[in-house]
Amino acid sequence: MDRRSLLLRMELRSNPETLCVVRGALGQLAERLGFSESECRAVVLGVDEALTNIIRHAYAGQPEQPIEVWFHRIQVPSRGAGIEALEIILLDQGKKLDEAKLSGRALEDVRPGGLGLHFIRETMDEVEFSHTDGRNQLRLVKILPAQKPPAGS
Amino acid sequence: MDRRSLLLRMELRSNPETLCVVRGALGQLAERLGFSESECRAVVLGVDEALTNIIRHAYAGQPEQPIEVWFHRIQVPSRGAGIEALEIILLDQGKKLDEAKLSGRALEDVRPGGLGLHFIRETMDEVEFSHTDGRNQLRLVKILPAQKPPAGS
Amino acid sequence: MQISARHLDKMTVFDISGDIDLSTSPELRKPLLHELRELRTPRVILNLRAVRYIDSSGVASLVEGLKASRDVGSRFILFGLNTTVREVLQLSKLVRIFEICENEEQAVAP
Amino acid sequence: MQISARHLDKMTVFDISGDIDLSTSPELRKPLLHELRELRTPRVILNLRAVRYIDSSGVASLVEGLKASRDVGSRFILFGLNTTVREVLQLSKLVRIFEICENEEQAVAP
Ligand SMILES: Nc1ncnc2c1ncn2[C@@H]1O[C@H](COP(=O)(O)OP(=O)(O)O)[C@@H](O)[C@H]1O
Ligand SMILES: Nc1ncnc2c1ncn2[C@@H]1O[C@H](COP(=O)(O)OP(=O)(O)O)[C@@H](O)[C@H]1O
Numbered sequence: 001m002d003r004r005s006l007l008l009r010m011e012l013r014s015n016p017e018t019l020c021v022v023r024g025a026l027g028q029l030a031e032r033l034g035f036s037e038s039e040c041r042a043v044v045l046g047v048d049e050a051l052t053n054i055i056r057h058a059y060a061g062q063p064e065q066p067i068e069v070w071f072h073r074i075q076v077p078s079r080g081a082g083i084e085a086l087e088i089i090l091l092d093q094g095k096k097l098d099e100a101k102l103s104g105r106a107l108e109d110v111r112p113g114g115l116g117l118h119f120i121r122e123t124m125d126e127v128e129f130s131h132t133d134g135r136n137q138l139r140l141v142k143i144l145p146a147q148k149p150p151a152g153s
Numbered sequence: 154m155d156r157r158s159l160l161l162r163m164e165l166r167s168n169p170e171t172l173c174v175v176r177g178a179l180g181q182l183a184e185r186l187g188f189s190e191s192e193c194r195a196v197v198l199g200v201d202e203a204l205t206n207i208i209r210h211a212y213a214g215q216p217e218q219p220i221e222v223w224f225h226r227i228q229v230p231s232r233g234a235g236i237e238a239l240e241i242i243l244l245d246q247g248k249k250l251d252e253a254k255l256s257g258r259a260l261e262d263v264r265p266g267g268l269g270l271h272f273i274r275e276t277m278d279e280v281e282f283s284h285t286d287g288r289n290q291l292r293l294v295k296i297l298p299a300q301k302p303p304a305g306s
Numbered sequence: 307m308q309i310s311a312r313h314l315d316k317m318t319v320f321d322i323s324g325d326i327d328l329s330t331s332p333e334l335r336k337p338l339l340h341e342l343r344e345l346r347t348p349r350v351i352l353n354l355r356a357v358r359y360i361d362s363s364g365v366a367s368l369v370e371g372l373k374a375s376r377d378v379g380s381r382f383i384l385f386g387l388n389t390t391v392r393e394v395l396q397l398s399k400l401v402r403i404f405e406i407c408e409n410e411e412q413a414v415a416p
Numbered sequence: 417m418q419i420s421a422r423h424l425d426k427m428t429v430f431d432i433s434g435d436i437d438l439s440t441s442p443e444l445r446k447p448l449l450h451e452l453r454e455l456r457t458p459r460v461i462l463n464l465r466a467v468r469y470i471d472s473s474g475v476a477s478l479v480e481g482l483k484a485s486r487d488v489g490s491r492f493i494l495f496g497l498n499t500t501v502r503e504v505l506q507l508s509k510l511v512r513i514f515e516i517c518e519n520e521e522q523a524v525a526p
Contacts, residue, residue, distance in 0.1 A: 007165075009165075011161070012162075013159060017185050017329050018161065023325075025163075028176065031173075032170050038389075038393065042393075055328060115398050172437050191499075198471060268476065271507075
C-alpha cells in the first residue's frame with residue numbers, strides 16, 4: 001500500500017539555464033512511465049513552473065542556490081486498491097513560503113505573471129506545500145495513465 | 154586554475170530504463186554549454202556507454218543498484234591558460250573494475266559487443282578509471298567547443 | 307531560443323524557435339517591447355511554429371507584448387501555433403485575448 | 417523503440433523507430449534472429465530512418481543479425497541511415513561490413 005521506489009534524484013542550482021536539463025530528464029522519464037505525449041508535456045510544464053517559482057520567489061533570483069528534485073514511483077491508496085503514480089518532491093533552502101500569497105489570482109485579470117501556480121495545479125493530481133527542517137518542500141503527484149479511475153466513477 | 158562549479162548531480166538505479174533519462178538531461182545540458190549538435194550526440198553516447206557498462210559489468214545486470222553521476226563545469230590547466238570543460242564523474246558500488254579487461258579489442262574482429270569502451274574513448278577528451286572507498290569511479294572530460302586549442306597546435 | 311525579425315511594409319514578423327522559459331523569455335520580451343514602444347510598428351506578428359516549449363514566463367511575455375500593442379494602438383498577431391503552444395495557451399485561458407491566425411498569409415493580409 | 421515487420425515476396429522489411437539501447441536492443445535482436453534463423457527469409461531489410469538513438473548494444477544487435485544472415489546465406493540490408501545512426505556506425509568502424517542502401521526502392525530491387 002505504501003511502496004515507493006526511487007526513479008531519480010537530481011541536485012541542481014537555482015540557475016534558469018538548468019530548467020531545460022530537468023525538462024530533458026523528466027520528458028524521457030514520463031514517456032518511459034507510459035504517459036501520453038500530451039501528459040508528458042503537462043508533467044514537464046508543472047515541474048518547470050515549480051522550479052521557476054523556487055528560483056524567482058524562494059531564492060529571489062539569486063543563482064547557485066541548492067535545489068533537490070526527487071522522483072519516485074509510488075502507490076497511492078484508492079478505495080482499497082493501490083494505484084500507481086509518479087511523485088515529484090522539490091526541496092529548496094530559500095525564503096519560507098508564505099501560504100497567503102499562494103491564493104493565485106483571477107485569470108480574467110489580463111496581466112503578465114501569476115500563471116505559474118495555476119499551471120502547476122492544472123497539470124498535477126496532487127499539489128502540497130510544506131516546510132520542514134528549514135526547507136521548503138513541494139510535493140507533486142501525477143497518477144500513471146493506465147491506473148486512472150474510469151471517468152465518472 | 155582549479156575552479157569547478159556543479160551543474161547537476163543525478164542519483165539513479167542500475168535499471169536500463171533509466172538510460173534514456175540521463176540522455177535527456179545530458180542532451181539539454183550539452184546544448185546549453187554550447188556543444189554542436191554532433192558533439193552533443195557524442196557526449197550523450199559516451200556517458201550512455203559508461204552507464205551501460207556499469208549496469209552490465211559492475212552490477213552484472215542486477216537492477217536497483219545505486220549509481221551517481223556528477224556534472225561539473227571545470228577549468229583544466231593548459232599551457233598556462235585555463236580551458237573550460239565539462240567533467241562527468243560516474244560512481245558505482247559494484248564489482249571492482251579489473252583494469253586488465255579494459256584493453257579493448259581489435260575492431261576488425263567482427264563480433265557483437267566490445268564497442269562500449271571504444272565509443273567512450275572516441276567521444277571524450279579524458280577517460281580515467283579509479284577505485285576509492287569501495288566505489289568505482291569513471292571520470293570523463295569533454296573540452297567545451299570555443300576553448301578547443303587550434304588544430305595542430 | 308532564437309528570435310529573428312523580418313521588416314515588411316508597416317509590419318514586422320518575428321520568427322521564434324526553441325524553448326521560451328525563465329532563462330530565455332527576456333530575449334523575447336526586449337525586442338517585442340522595443341518594436342512596439344520605440345518603433346511603434348503598426349503590426350507586430352509572431353511566428354511560433356518552431357517553438358518547442360513555452361511556460362508561464364513565455365506566456366507572460368506574450369501578454370506584455372499584447373498590452374504594449376494596445377497602449378500604442380498597434381496590432382499584435384500570433385500564428386503557427388503548434389500543439390505544445392496551443393496546449394499551454396489553452397491552459398492559461400488566454401487564447402481568446404490574442405489575435406491568432408492560421409498562417410503567415412492571413413497574418414500579413416491587408 | 418518500436419519495430420514492425422512488412423512481409424514481401426521472399427523478403428521482410430523491418431521498420432524501426434525510437435531509441436535502441438541496452439533496454440530496448442533485445443526487442444530488436446529477437447525478431448531479427450527469428451526471421452533469419454527460424455524463417456530463413458532470403459532477404460532481411462532494416463529501415464532505420466526513424467531511429468532517434470543507437471548505442472553499442474544496438475550496433476551489437478545489427479552485427480548479430482549480419483552474422484546470422486551469413487550463417488543461413490541470406491542478405492541483410494540497412495537503409496535510411498540518418499545522421500545519428502551514420503555517426504555511430506562510423507565511430508564503430510563497422511560501416512563497411514554492412515550492405516547499406518540509400519532507400520527502400522534500392523533495398524528491395526531484384
Ligand atoms: N516556491 C515559492 N516560494 C515562495 N513564494 C512562492 C513560491 N511559489 C509561488 N509563490 C508565491 O505565489 C505567487 C503566485 O505564483 P505564480 O502563480 O507562479 O505567479 P508569479 O510567479 O508569476 O507571481 C508568487 O508571486 C509568490 O508570491
Ligand atoms: N564499468 C565496468 N565495470 C567492470 N568492467 C567493465 C566496465 N566497463 C568495461 N568493463 C570490462 O571491459 C570489457 C570491454 O567493455 P566494452 O568495450 O564496453 O564492451 P562490452 O561491454 O560489450 O564487453 C567488458 O567486457 C568488461 O569486462
